[in-house]
Amino acid sequence: MALYKEQSLKLYNSISGEKEIFKPINEGHIGMYVCGPTVYSNVHLGNCRTFISFDLIFRYLKHLGYKVRYVRNITDAGHLENDADSGEDRIAKKARLEQIEPMEVVQRYTVDFHNTLQKFNNLPPSIEPTATGHIVEQIETIKTILEKGFAYEVNGSVYFDVFKFNKDHNYGKLSGRTIEDMIANTRELAAQSDKKNPQDFALWKKAEPQHIMRWPSPWSDGFPGWHLECTVMSTKYLGEQFDIHGGGMDLKFPHHECEIAQGEASTGKNPVNYWLHANMLTLNGQKMAKSTGNNILPNEIFTGENDNLSKGFSPSVARFFMLQANYRSILDFSNTALLASEKGFNRLMDAYRNTAALPVSSTSTFSVSEWKQRCYDAMNDDFNSPILIATLFEAVKFIVGVKEGNEQITLEDKELLQTTLNDFIFDVLGLLDTTVTNQDNSDKLSGTVELLIKLRAEARNNKDFATSDQIRDQLMAVGIQLKDGKEGTVFTLEG
Ligand code: AMP
Ligand code: ZN
Numbered sequence: 001m002a003l004y005k006e007q008s009l010k011l012y013n014s015i016s017g018e019k020e021i022f023k024p025i026n027e028g029h030i031g032m033y034v035c036g037p038t039v040y041s042n043v044h045l046g047n048c049r050t051f052i053s054f055d056l057i058f059r060y061l062k063h064l065g066y067k068v069r070y071v072r073n074i075t076d077a078g079h080l081e082n083d084a085d086s087g088e089d090r091i092a093k094k095a096r097l098e099q100i101e102p103m104e105v106v107q108r109y110t111v112d113f114h115n116t117l118q119k120f121n122n123l124p125p126s127i128e129p130t131a132t133g134h135i136v137e138q139i140e141t142i143k144t145i146l147e148k149g150f151a152y153e154v155n156g157s158v159y160f161d162v163f164k165f166n167k168d169h170n171y172g173k174l175s176g177r178t179i180e181d182m183i184a185n186t187r188e189l190a191a192q193s194d195k196k197n198p199q200d201f202a203l204w205k206k207a208e209p210q211h212i213m214r215w216p217s218p219w220s221d222g223f224p225g226w227h228l229e230c231t232v233m234s235t236k237y238l239g240e241q242f243d244i245h246g247g248g249m250d251l252k253f254p255h256h257e258c259e260i261a262q263g264e265a266s267t268g269k270n271p272v273n274y275w276l277h278a279n280m281l282t283l284n285g286q287k288m289a290k291s292t293g294n295n296i297l298p299n300e301i302f303t304g305e306n307d308n309l310s311k312g313f314s315p316s317v318a319r320f321f322m323l324q325a326n327y328r329s330i331l332d333f334s335n336t337a338l339l340a341s342e343k344g345f346n347r348l349m350d351a352y353r354n355t356a357a358l359p360v361s362s363t364s365t366f367s368v369s370e371w372k373q374r375c376y377d378a379m380n381d382d383f384n385s386p387i388l389i390a391t392l393f394e395a396v397k398f399i400v401g402v403k404e405g406n407e408q409i410t411l412e413d414k415e416l417l418q419t420t421l422n423d424f425i426f427d428v429l430g431l432l433d434t435t436v437t438n439q440d441n442s443d444k445l446s447g448t449v450e451l452l453i454k455l456r457a458e459a460r461n462n463k464d465f466a467t468s469d470q471i472r473d474q475l476m477a478v479g480i481q482l483k484d485g486k487e488g489t490v491f492t493l494e495g
Contacts, residue, residue: 002028002065009064011244012328012382014252014275015174019382022274024243030061030068031242033234033272035251036128038075039109040090043116044295045318045333046281046288050248052319053278053327055122055430057246060379063428071237072125074113076106077132077213079226083254085202086193089223092213102213106132116298119315121430127237131229135215138224138232141266142203142217150265154194156206156220162199165261174260174275175253201258203228227258234271235263245272249279250287281322282332283308296333313338314434320345323385323429344393349433351396352425354403355418361408366398368413372420379428392424449480453489456482 009022024030034054037043054072061068081087088096095102114124131138142158145151150165151158162171163179172178179199186198202225207214214221234242240263247256256275263271280287288295296306304312313321321341325331371394378387395417401407409417425431452471459467472482481492 004028004064004066007064007376007380009380010382011274011276013273014277015272020274024066025241025273028065028067030066030244031238032058032061032068032070032244032246033230033238033242034070034072034125034245035230035247035255036073036075037109037113038079038090039106039113040079040094041109041290042112042297043109044288044290044297045301046295047248048116048120048298049281049322049331050278051117051122052120052322052430054246054276055117055120056323056327056385056428057244057276057383058123058125059428059430060383063423069127069238070125071127071129071234073229073233074106074110074128074130075226075229076103076110076130078224078229083226085195085205085225089211089213092211095212106130119298119302120319121315121432123430129233129237131224131233132213134229134232134236135224137236138228139204139217141228141232141235141262142224144266145203145262148265150261151203152196153219156222157194157202158204158219159195159200160203160225160258160261160265161196162201162261163197165265169261169264171261172257174257177253177257201225201227201254203262227255228262230255231259231262231266231271234259235267240267240269241271241273243272244274244276246276246278249277252277278327279330282330285332288333301338308333309335310339313342316432316434317342317345320348320389320429320431324389326382326384326386328382344389345431347396348389348392348425348431351399352421352433354399355414355421358399358402358409358414360411360414362410363408364410364413365401365407366395366409366413368395368409368416368420371395372416375420375424385429388424388429392421395421449475449491453482453491457489 010019011022012018013020034051037047058068058070076091077089079090081090081093089102091102091105094105098105142151145160146153146158151160165171166179172182182199204217204219204222204224206220206222211223213223215223234245245256245259260271263269282288283294283296286292286294296308298315298318300306300309301313301318302315304310317338321338322331324341324344371391374391374394375388378384378391381387398407398409399417402409426433452475456468456471459465459471475482475491479493483490483492
């Protein structure tokens with residue numbers, strides 16, 4: 001039986017402001033969309049926190065046995081400076097400053113994003129669509145919203161009519177704002193824009209002559225508004241209504257509010273059942289951000305090359321530090337906190353490694369099955385990783401007790417303890433045991449390749465060239481090259 005049938009998962013839905021029992025639209029299947037990065041510079045540790053938070057959620061949903069389709073986009077067009085409807089496109093600006101093609105900017109920072117998340121052991125999403133790859137679909141959605149009367153065209157640009165929409169829908173229901181608040185807080189002057197009202201937002205913008213990222217459309221040569229891509233790509237890959245939509249807390253308004261409006265305007269349906277928002281990583285009490293320079297890059301954490309750090313920390317220690325806070329709480333970054341996390345991480349890994357060799361007895365002095373359920377209870381309570389980690393440390397204490405002869409464990413409980421620790425530490429929290437040394441790893445690698453060289457030699461002796469070639473080619477594909485010589489076969493590692 002799938003685990004999700006035995007566990008009752010609750011998640012905090014930002015739109016209701018309550019923890020709700022999770023029920024997917026199609027039993028056993030989950031559609032989840034998370035807003036991805038705008039790829040115009042290296043991701044900072046704050047961005048990583050949000051993607052690690054959703055990786056934890058993705059991992060736990062998968063662990064429960066759900067089939068999850070996780071879509072996370074790459075914003076490679078349409079995101080203007082200051083998140084507004086005017087100003088330069090962030091990617092085009094970077095391209096202009098560096099005198100390279102916008103797509104070179106996109107490629108460079110997409111690769112950086114992937115490499116960084118891989119270091120943190122994040123699982124890749126199921127689909128990673130780009131805004132520029134979905135211009136045709138975005139134009140079609142704009143046509144639909146125009147036909148339904150919720151948008152208007154002015155001078156080659158198309159704007160969403162927030163006031164018209166708000167007459168029989170609720171614009172502001174996610175962020176808890178009212179149109180009146182929005183009017184009071186708007187700094188934009190109506191006279192400076194083509195919009196009927198400053199609260200309206202762009203679905204399509206006519207490109208100024210110097211704007212190089214442009215596509216033909218029925219209204220003008222231009223580009224889509226930033227909010228539109230997420231509506232279009234989530235609908236295309238997850239349907240008009242899907243289960244979970246996530247992103248950083250700072251995207252709630254206007255980005256996600258606009259997504260709801262676009263979805264409801266084009267399909268007449270509420271697009272998302274559960275809205276999940278991850279909270280911010282701060283540095284010296286201020287939000288980490290690209291624009292202010294108040295940020296730390298992941299590589300600086302790994303090397304220790306930053307004035308805020310006394311030394312380098314492994315990606316798993318940094319990940320552990322982030323998971324020690326609830327994804328909905330603000331987390332302040334500090335060297336002291338990282339040093340404490342490193343100690344905790346090492347204790348957890350030591351305990352895990354010691355479990356296999358624990359002596360067994362005829363009775364247990366700790367109920368492993370009850371403890372296991374408490375691990376699930378923590379995660380079932382809106383993915384409460386700090387409570388999960390505290391619960392894992394109850395087992396750490398017990399393991400030390402057994403090792404020192406103060407506690408007892410049966411063989412059956414020891415096996416349950418090992419598999420549960422393995423499930424939660426590695427599968428759910430996504431930590432890696434980095435305390436295994438490079439020497440250990442290279443010994444294991446040589447042993448494995450030597451075995452494959454031997455099997456290949458046997459295959460050749462048996463004239464089974466298909467197998468011998470397969471071994472050589474597949475090793476080559478992972479960067480291990482075999483060289484046959486008089487002394488036998490040796491291997492070299494590429495790169
Ligand atoms: P961006 O590339 O600016 O669109 O940001 C990518 C993701 O990182 C979004 O989900 C943001 O909400 C999130 N983000 C940005 N700054 C922080 C921060 N300081 N802490 C946590 N998440 C952040
Ligand atoms: Zn988005």
